[in-house]
Amino acid sequence: MRKNGVSYAKWGYIFSIPFFVVFLVFSLYPIIYTAVIGFTDLQGAGRSSFSFLDKPFDNYRIILANASFLQAMKNTPIIWIAGFIPQILLALLLAAWFTSRRFKIHGQAAFKVLIYMPNIITAATIAFLFRNLFGYPKSPVNDLAMMLGIIDSPFYFWLSAWWSRGIISFIQFWMWYGNTMIVLIAGVLGIDPTLFDAAEIDGASSPQIFFRITLPSLRTILLYTLVTSLIGGLQLFDVPLLFNLGGPDQKTLTTSVFIYNQAFSGRYFYNRASAASMIMFLIIMVCSSILFYIMRDKDQAKLNHERRLERRLERKRRRATAKGVDA
Amino acid sequence: MKKQKSLKARTRVVKTVIYIVCIFLSLLSIMPFYTMFINATRGTYEIQSNSISLIPSTYLISNWKVLINKNFNPAIGFMNSMIIAVGATVLSVYFSSLTAYGLVAYQWKWRQPFFTFIMAVLMIPTQLSIIGFFQFMYKLGLTNKYLPLIVPAAASPAMVFFMRQYLLATLSLDIVNSARIDGAGEIRTFNTIILPIMKPAVATQAIFAFVGSWNNLFTPLVLLTDRKKYTMPIMVNLLRGDIYRTEYGSVYLALSLTVLPLFIIYFILSRHIIGGVALGALKE
C-alpha cells in the first residue's frame, strides 16, 4: 500500500469527517436533547427553558399509562406488517421474474417504470386522493361497487377500523413494492452468474434456483430492506394523518401521529412526546438489532475473525523481520 | 422430447400469468392517477352526481380559476420543494459517495469500527428526535429556514451502505493508483474519476433521495410556518383541511398539479433510473 513513502490512510479519516460532523450535530445532538427533555417539565406553547422533574420518570409513567399511546403502539406494527408482507413477497416475485433467464419478459422497462411510479408521488397527495376515492356516501369506489352490484348501499369506509387500516396498509404496500423490487433486482444482478449456470446444468428448476441460490445470496439486501422498512413503517406519519387523522376512534393512530399531536398541538406536551419518542426509539433499535443478529452472515463473521487473526500474525511477522533488518 | 415440450408449454403458461400480473399492476399504478386527472377536468356538480368517469369534461379552466382565487399556488410549493429536494439530494449523494469511498479505498485504523458505527446509526429512527431537533433549531433561529431541511442529508447512513456495496463490486484500486502516479490529488481523483464510475449507483440513489425529501411532510410541517416557504406536501395537507373549498373539481386539479411536475421529471428520467439499476448490480 505504501508508495513513495506516502500514507493515504489520513484520507480515510478526511473523507469520513463531513458525515461524522453532520451526524453529530443534526442527529445525535437532537436525540440526546430529546432524551433530556423527556425528563423535564418542558410543556406549553413557546417554552424552551425547562427544569428537571423531581421524579425523573414521571413522563414515562404518564405515557405508558396513556391509553391512546398504547392504542398507537398496537396500530403501528399492525399497519406496517400488513403492508410489508405483501410488499416484500410481491417484490421478490417480480424481481425473480424480471431477472429470470427462462422467461424473457418483453416490455420489462415499461413495467418497471409503471410499477415504481407510485413511489415518486407525494404520500400526502396519495392519502388525500384515497380518502376521496373511498368517500361516503358518494365516491368512486362506492359508486363502482354499487354499479357492479357488490353492495346495495354505500359503505362507510372511514368508519370501519379494519378498512381504514387496510387502506393505509395498501397505500404503503402500493407505494413501496416498486422501490423494494428495484433494490432486489439490483441485488440479484450482483449475484455471480456462474452460480446460475452451474445450477442450470445440474437441471435445477426455477423455484429451486430461487430458493437455493437467489434468496440466500440476497441476505444483505434483504436485511437492508427489512431494516429500512421497519424504521420507515414504525415512523409512519403522513398517510394516516391525511387519510383520517388517525381515526376512526384512533384505530389508525400511529405513534408518530400521536407524538406530533402531543408536541405540536393542543397543550404542547414536549416532555411527554419526548418520552414517547424515546420509548419508540428503544423499540426500533431493539427490533433492528435482533434482525441484524438473526440475519448476520455467520460464515462471513467467522471469515472476518480468521482474517483479523491472520493480519495480526502478519504484522507480528513483519515487525520481526523489520527488527531483523535493523539489526 | 416429451419432457421438453411440456416444459415449453409450462413456460408459456407461466409467462402468460406473468404478463397478466404485470399488466394488472401497471393498471393499478395508473388508475388512481387517471381518476384524479379526469376529475380535475370535471365540474363539482358532475363529480357529486357521478364520481367516476373515463372521459374528461370541460371544467378545467373554471376549476383553475377557483383554485387561483383560493390562494393555492402550486408554483411556490413546487419551487420550495425543488430547492429543498435538490439541495438535500446533492449533499446526500456527494457525501455518501465520499464516505463510502473513504471506507473502501483506504486502509485506516478506524475503518471497520466506523463502518459498524454507520450500520448502527442506520437503525436510528431520526423522526423520533424531532422535539430535540425543533427546540435546537428554534434556539438557533433556524425555523422557517431551509438549512435544517437540507444539511442533515449529508449524513445518510443507508446511502453510504449502498454506495459501499457498489464500490466494493466495481472499484479497482489500479485506477486510483494510476491517477496518483499522474499526480492527481485524492479529492480530485474522487471528483473526476471515482464519481463517474459510480454514476449508475448515484442515479438510483439520487432518485430515492429526491423522492424521500420531496415527499417529507413531518419535518417541514414542524419547522415551516411562513406560507411562502411551504412545501408541496404541506400544501396538500392544508388542502385537506379547507372547509370552504367546496369545489371538488378544483381539489382534484390541485392534487394533479402537485403530481404533474414529478411525473414529467420521472418519465424523462425513467430510462436512467431503470438503466441505473441494471448497471448498479450490488455485490454481496
Add this chain to the structure above:
Amino acid sequence: MKKRMLLLAIVLLVAGAMVFAQGQTDAKTAKGSKVINLWSFTDEVPKMMDRYKELHPEFDYDVKVTIIATTDGAYQPALDQALLAGGADAPDLYTAESAFVLKYTQGDMADYAATYKELGIDVDKLLKEAAIAQYTVDIGSNGRGLVGLGYQATGGAFIYRRSLAKQVWGTDDPKVVQAKIGPGWDKFLAAAADLKKKGIAIVSGDGDVWHAVEGASDKGWLVDDKLYIDPDREAFLDISKTLKDKGYHNDTQDWTDAWYADMKGIGPQPVFGFFGPAWLINYVMAGNSGGTKIGEGTYGDWAVCEPPAGFFWGGTWLLSNKNSKVKDAVGDFIEWVTLDSSNTGLQYYWANGTLFGEGGTKDVVASGTVMAKSDGRLDFLGGQNMFDAFIPAGEFATGRNKTQYDESINNIWRGQVREYTAGNKSRAQAIQDFKQQVFDNLGIEF
C-alpha cells in the same frame, strides 16, 4: 442529445415555476416598505383588508396574507408557532374562530394579544356608540382589557326548504314550521317522522344538529378545569342515534362533498333543512345551492325560522400581536371592522351586502346600531327578511359554554358519537372512551 433534452426540460420547468411564483409574490409586495402580516383561517378578513385599502388610499401598507383552514386544527399550531417565532414574519393581525378564540383572548396564548387600547382605539366610547353584542365583548376580554372583537352576531336559526314544507304540512309559513319542529328535540324528532313518510330527511347529517346542541347547552366542556359533559350534550348521543337508525338524515359529515350536495338537493333523500347563523346562508349554502337566482337549483326555495333550541355558532374575532411594529395601522383597520357603526364602517356594508358593491351577501353584524338601520331581505330566502329570525336568535349567543380546547374536544366527541351511532360500541363505552381520549391528548381529567 437526450441528456441535453432532459436538462432543457428541467431548466424550463424550474424557470417557468420561478417566473410564475415571482409574479405571484410581486403582485402583493410591489410597493412600500411597511408590511402587515395578516393570518386568518378564511379569506373573509383578507378580503375586507383589500377593500379597506381601496377605500383608504392613504393606508400605505403591504399586507402579507396567510390563510390556513381550520377543519383539522391545522391553523392553530401554525399560528402558535408563528407567534412564538417572532421576528419579521410574525403575524401582526390575526383572527380566531369561536371554537378556539378563548385560547388567544384568555387562555394559553393570551399573552401575545395587544389590548385594543394599546392600538390607539377609544374602546369605551365606541363600544357604547355601536351597541356591540355583549357576548363578543365577553369572549374578547381578559384581565388586561379588551383584546379581540368580532364583527358578526352568530345566533342560529333553522333554514328550511319552502317547497318541502308545503309538500308535508301544506304551508311554508315560518310560524307554522317553527311550531312543528320545536321547541325541544322531541318535537323535532316527531317532525322528522312526518317528513320521513314523504321520503324527506330532516337534516343532512348529525353535525347539523350538533352545532345547535353545542351552542344551546348551559355549560362548556370544562368546569373547574375538569371535563364536564353537559346533559344537553350527552343527549346528543341519543338524538344522533335516532336520526341514524330511523334514516332521518343522509348520514353525511359536515364540510364534506355529500353535505354540500344536500344543499343542492341531489343527495339520496331530499333534505329539509340546515341549522346555522346568517353566515351559513351567505357563505356556504348560497354558493352550493346550484343557482344564483330564484328558480335555479334550490336558490330562493329557502326560509328561516326559530330553531328547536336557541344556539350560536361560529364568528371571527380580530386580534393583534402585542409585539407588532405597526400597531397604529392595525388599530385603524380593527376599529373600522369591529367598532365603526357609521354608514362607512365595515359592519354597515357587511349587513347590507354592499362591501363590494350592491347586491352582495348580507349578514347579521355585532353592532346593534348598524342592525337597526339595515335591511335583511334576501332573494335566496324568497324575499324573506332574515333579520326577523336572526336578531332574536342573537340573545342566545353566549361565551359561557366555550372553552379554549373546544376544537380538539369537539373532534373527539363527534368521533365517539359516530362510533356509537354506527353500532361499533355501546353508549357507556363511547362516553368512557371520549373521556379517556380527552385525558390522553389534552391532560384534562374527568
